[in-house]
Amino acid sequence: MLAPLQVTLADLPRLNEGERPKAEFKQTPQDFQVIEQLDVEDDGEGEHQWLWVRKKGANTHFCAEKIARFAGVSPKNVSYSGLKDRQAVTWQWFSIQLPGKETLNWNELNDEEMSVERVIRRTKKLKSGFHRANRFVIRLANVSSKEALETLWRSVSEQGVINYFGEQRFGRAGDNVAEAERWLMAARPARIRRNKRSLYLSALRSYLFNQIVAGRIRQFGAQGMLAGDCVMLKGSQSVFTVEQWDNELKQRLLNNDIYLTAPLPGSSNKPLVKDEAESFESSLLQPYESWLQAMKKLRVDTSRRALLLRVEAPEISWQGNHAELRFTLPSGAYATTVLNEIVDLSGDSK
Numbered sequence: 623m624l625a626p627l628q629v630t631l632a633d634l635p636r637l638n639e640g641e642r643p644k645a646e647f648k649q650t651p652q653d654f655q656v657i658e659q660l661d662v663e664d665d666g667e668g669e670h671q672w673l674w675v676r677k678k679g680a681n682t683h684f685c686a687e688k689i690a691r692f693a694g695v696s697p698k699n700v701s702y703s704g705l706k707d708r709q710a711v712t713w714q715w716f717s718i719q720l721p722g723k724e725t726l727n728w729n730e731l732n733d734e735e736m737s738v739e740r741v742i743r744r745t746k747k748l749k750s751g752f753h754r755a756n757r758f759v760i761r762l763a764n765v766s767s768k769e770a771l772e773t774l775w776r777s778v779s780e781q782g783v784i785n786y787f788g789e790q791r792f793g794r795a796g797d798n799v800a801e802a803e804r805w806l807m808a809a810r811p812a813r814i815r816r817n818k819r820s821l822y823l824s825a826l827r828s829y830l831f832n833q834i835v836a837g838r839i840r841q842f843g844a845q846g847m848l849a850g851d852c853v854m855l856k857g858s859q860s861v862f863t864v865e866q867w868d869n870e871l872k873q874r875l876l877n878n879d880i881y882l883t884a885p886l887p888g889s890s891n892k893p894l895v896k897d898e899a900e901s902f903e904s905s906l907l908q909p910y911e912s913w914l915q916a917m918k919k920l921r922v923d924t925s926r927r928a929l930l931l932r933v934e935a936p937e938i939s940w941q942g943n944h945a946e947l948r949f950t951l952p953s954g955a956y957a958t959t960v961l962n963e964i965v966d967l968s969g970d971s972k
Contacts, residue, residue: 629796629829630789631962634836637784637844638777642966643767645945651678653761654710656957659950660703660753662715668745669721673728674713677736681708685736689718692731703753704953707790713739717748751953755934758957760947762965771945774964775938782878783963784835784844785931787828788956798825806916823922826913827886834884835929837906844930845875845882850896853880854928861926863894881928887914888924931955 628634648654662672677685682705690697699719706712720726728738765771792799802822805811814822842848847867854861856879864871874880885893885903893900907914934950951957961967 628833628836629792629799631786631958632968634786634832635784635839636963637781638774638963641770642774642964643765643770645762645765645771645965645967647760647762647961647965647967648709649763651709651711653763654707654957655759656706656710656712656714657757657759658703658706658712658714658753659755659757660715662742662744664742665744668743669723670717670719670744670747671725671728672715672717672742672744672748673738674740675716675736676711676713676739677706678711678734679708680735682706682714686716688731688736689716692728693718693720693726695720701748701750703748703750704756715748715753717744719747753953755950755952756955756957757935757950758948758960760957760961762945762947763943765943765945765965768940768943768945771964772938775936775947778933778960778963779936782930782932783959784839785928785955786832786835786959786962788958790956790958791828792825798822799829802826803913807912811916823917823920826917827888827922830907830910830913831884831886831927834903834906838882838884838902838929841902847872847875847882848897848899848902850899852883852894852899852926854883854926855880861894863896865896878930878932881930883926883928886925886927887917888922889918889920890924893924894926931959933960 673689675685682702686700686702687697690700693699695718701717701719703715706714725741725743728741731738762771793801798821802825805814805822806826838846847864849864849866851864851867852861853864853871853875861883871880875882883894885895887907893903895903931951935948937948939946947960949957949960951960
C-alpha cells in the first residue's frame with residue numbers, strides 16, 4: 623500500500639491558497655441539490671418509458687432497482703445518464719425498456735425516497751453520459767465572513783477551479799482505492815462483477831489524475847506551460863499535442879479556448895504528451911508503476927481530462943449569514959471542488 627493516500631481535497635493545492643471562511647454544510651438533504659441538465663422531447667411512442675425522478679436520501683442504483691421491481695423486469699432494463707449523490711435532493715432522468723406495454727402508472731411508485739414527476743415515451747433508451755451538465759444549489763449555514771466568501775466566489779466565477787475528482791470517488795477514507803490496489807496487485811486478481819471492476823479502476827485512475835494535477839500546480843501553477851503539453855479544445859474532448867508554445871497558443875490558453883490536461887492512465891503505449899511534459903508526468907507516475915503495468919494487462923483505456931474547470935451561470939444570495947450558491951458544471955465535474963476553493967468545512971459535523 624502506498625501511504626498515506628491523499629484522497630481528501632484538503633490535502634491538495636487550490637487556486638486560492640489564502641484563508642477561507644468557515645461554514646456548515648449538509649445539515650439537511652435540501653442543502654445540496656442537483657438538477658440534471660438534459661433537454662429531451664416526448665416522441666409520444668416507443669418501448670422506452672423515460673422518467674424524470676426526484677430523489678432524496680437514496681442513490682441512483684437504489685432508484686434504478688426500485689423502478690425495475692415496480693415494472694417487474696431486470697435492472698438491466700433500466701438506464702440512467704449519471705450517478706447522483708445520496709445525501710442530497712436530486713433530479714435526473716431514468717429510462718426503462720418495456721416493449722409492448724402501455725405507460726405504467728408511475729405515481730404508484732412515489733414515496734419519501736423518490737417520486738416520478740414526469741413521464742415520456744421515446745424510441746431510444748437513455749445512455750450513460752448523455753446529459754451535458756448538472757445545476758447545483760448549495761446552502762451554506764453560519765458563514766464566518768460574508769466578505770471573504772464573496773471575494774472567493776468572484777474569483778471562482780472568473781477563474782474557475784482545479785478539476786479534481788471529488789472525495790466520493792474514492793470511498794470512505796479512500797477505501798475504494800485501497801481495495802482496488804489489493805485486487806489489482808494480487809498474484810491472480812479475482813474475477814469480480816463488471817460494476818465493481820469499473821469502480822475500482824475508476825478510483826485508481828482518478829487518484830492518479832489528482833496526484834499529477836496537484837504536483838503540476840505545486841511546481842508550475844495552474845497555467846504553467848511545458849513543451850509537449852496535451853491540450854483540450856473548449857467544449858469538447860478533442861485534444862492535440864503542443865510541440866512548442868508560441869504566442870498564439872499562449873493567448874488561446876489565457877482566453878480559455880484551450881485547456882491544459884492531465885492523464886487518466888491506461889494501456890496506451892503512445893502518450894499524448896512529449897518532451898518536457900512527458901518527462902514530468904512520468905516522474906510523478908513512477909511510484910505507481912505496478913498499478914500502470916497491471917492496468918495495461920487489463921487493457922484499460924487511456925484518456926485526458928482538463929486541469930481547470932469553468933463554473934457556468936454562478937449566482938450567490940444571502941439570508942443573514944446563510945449563503946445559497948447556484949452554479950452549473952459539466953457532467954463528470956464535482957461541486958465539492960468548487961466548495962473546497964471558497965469555504966473551510968473542516969469544523970462541519972456532517
